[in-house]
Amino acid sequence: MLTPEARAELEKQQYRVVGEHSAVKVCHWTKSMMKSEGGCYKLTFYGIQSYQCMQMTTSMSCANRCQFCWRGYKAPVSKEWKWTVDDPLMVLEASLSAHHDLLAGFKGNKQVKPKVYEQSRRIKHVALSLTGEPITYPRINELIRLFHERGISTFLVTNAQYPEQIRDLAPVTQLYVSLDAPTKDLLKTIDVPLFRDYWERLQQSLAYLAQKKQRTTVRLTCIKGMNMDNISEYARLIQKASPDFIELKGYMFVGASRQRLVKENMPYHEEVVDFAKELEKELPGYETVTEHVSSRAVMMAKKQFNINNKWHTWIDFPKFQELALSGKNFTSMDYLKPTPKVGLSGVITKRMFTEIDSSGEMSLGEKGLGGRKILAPIEATTAPQSCQSCPL
Numbered sequence: 378m379l380t381p382e383a384r385a386e387l388e389k390q391q392y393r394v395v396g397e398h399s400a401v402k403v404c405h406w407t408k409s410m411m412k413s414e415g416g417c418y419k420l421t422f423y424g425i426q427s428y429q430c431m432q433m434t435t436s437m438s439c440a441n442r443c444q445f446c447w448r449g450y451k452a453p454v455s456k457e458w459k460w461t462v463d464d465p466l467m468v469l470e471a472s473l474s475a476h477h478d479l480l481a482g483f484k485g486n487k488q489v490k491p492k493v494y495e496q497s498r499r500i501k502h503v504a505l506s507l508t509g510e511p512i513t514y515p516r517i518n519e520l521i522r523l524f525h526e527r528g529i530s531t532f533l534v535t536n537a538q539y540p541e542q543i544r545d546l547a548p549v550t551q552l553y554v555s556l557d558a559p560t561k562d563l564l565k566t567i568d569v570p571l572f573r574d575y576w577e578r579l580q581q582s583l584a585y586l587a588q589k590k591q592r593t594t595v596r597l598t599c600i601k602g603m604n605m606d607n608i609s610e611y612a613r614l615i616q617k618a619s620p621d622f623i624e625l626k627g628y629m630f631v632g633a634s635r636q637r638l639v640k641e642n643m644p645y646h647e648e649v650v651d652f653a654k655e656l657e658k659e660l661p662g663y664e665t666v667t668e669h670v671s672s673r674a675v676m677m678a679k680k681q682f683n684i685n686n687k688w689h690t691w692i693d694f695p696k697f698q699e700l701a702l703s704g705k706n707f708t709s710m711d712y713l714k715p716t717p718k719v720g721l722s723g724v725i726t727k728r729m730f731t732e733i734d735s736s737g738e739m740s741l742g743e744k745g746l747g748g749r750k751i752l753a754p755i756e757a758t759t760a761p762q763s764c765q766s767c768p769l
């Protein structure tokens with residue numbers, strides 16, 4: 378799938394290529410939580426333990442060239458699967474092994490407690506996003522089953538260009554569809570799709586998402602000055618997909634996206650919150666539940682997840698594994714846990730500064746009378762600070 382140059386470039390960025398078409402890269406938040414510096418927004422929203430999460434993809438190729446993506450334009454693109462198909466058990470075992478190898482340097486690290494390091498070797502979650510389109514791997518359902526058999530939950534992100542694969546996908550713990558623009562023309566500008574019928578593919582993907590019984594999320598990457606208006610069209614498309622959750626996440630000026638966009642395209646956290654509040658007015662079935670300030674992310678949920686005045690957006694992972702392996706019919710409402718922290722903090726990030734140090738690390742800090750206080754590190758060079766269009 379990769380040219381030798383593309384492979385070398387990825388390995389330089391700390392990716393590990395697995396077999397012909399898969400890849401692993403340790404997420405920033407996995408390392409952050411191992412060092413007791415905080416987990417990702419999916420910990421806050423759903424209970425993902427970031428230090429036990431493996432970030433990977435089963436296809437490094439994609440049918441879009443999204444402007445906000447950290448991938449460079451040398452990354453493989455294709456509409457169809459053109460490669461040999463690796464065995465799912467090999468993909469699983471080689472990915473786990475690559476993930477552990479990448480973290481081997483943390484053993485003995487003064488910032489990582491030995492017990493935490495040991496626990497991090499027991500992977501409990503996989504984020505199938507990272508780069509490319511994992512859903513196009515022809516044996517994805519077999520791989521998902523293998524993950525569940527090993528007690529590993531599955532979050533999968535897709536860019537809504539492969540509707541049949543969404544329809545045919547086996548139950549995953551949480552399925553994401555990216556909604557990058559509210560209109561056909563803007564989607565073409567932002568996602569630069571290969572498919573001519575990209576808009577119809579998006580519509581069909583949303584329709585198939587609505588038929589899923591397990592947890593679904595529509596994910597919006599908010600790019601200031603580009604896609605943060607036309608709320609009513611967003612609401613119409615979201616209603617079509619009827620997701621359990623809506624995530625709004627500010628674009629981050631990282632990786633190769635810096636050659637296509639500008640820093641000013643990053644919204645402040647409060648601008649993402651305002652956008653969510655406007656969307657909430659158009660979507661009476663949903664409410665804003667919680668946020669993650671350093672990721673500039675806000676989560677909305679269907680009101681049915683508020684049970685007896687308590688939000689239940691966290692996941693009962695053992696229950697999910699049991700249900701997924703049972704072969705019985707089950708729904709999103711069968712593997713819930715209460716959400717420990719809800720509500721919006723009212724943090725104003727306009728008062729914060731973003732600083733890039735000599736190593737290329739970006740930090741979010743606060744300007745105050747007593748000087749500068751670093752709040753959260755953000756990887757600025759090549760890596761996303763959370764999963765692909767991813768997401769994740």
Ligand code: SF4
Nearest residue numbers: 404417427430432764
């Ligand atoms: S941001 Fe995604 S890959 Fe990283 S720890 Fe969270 S769920 Fe896992």
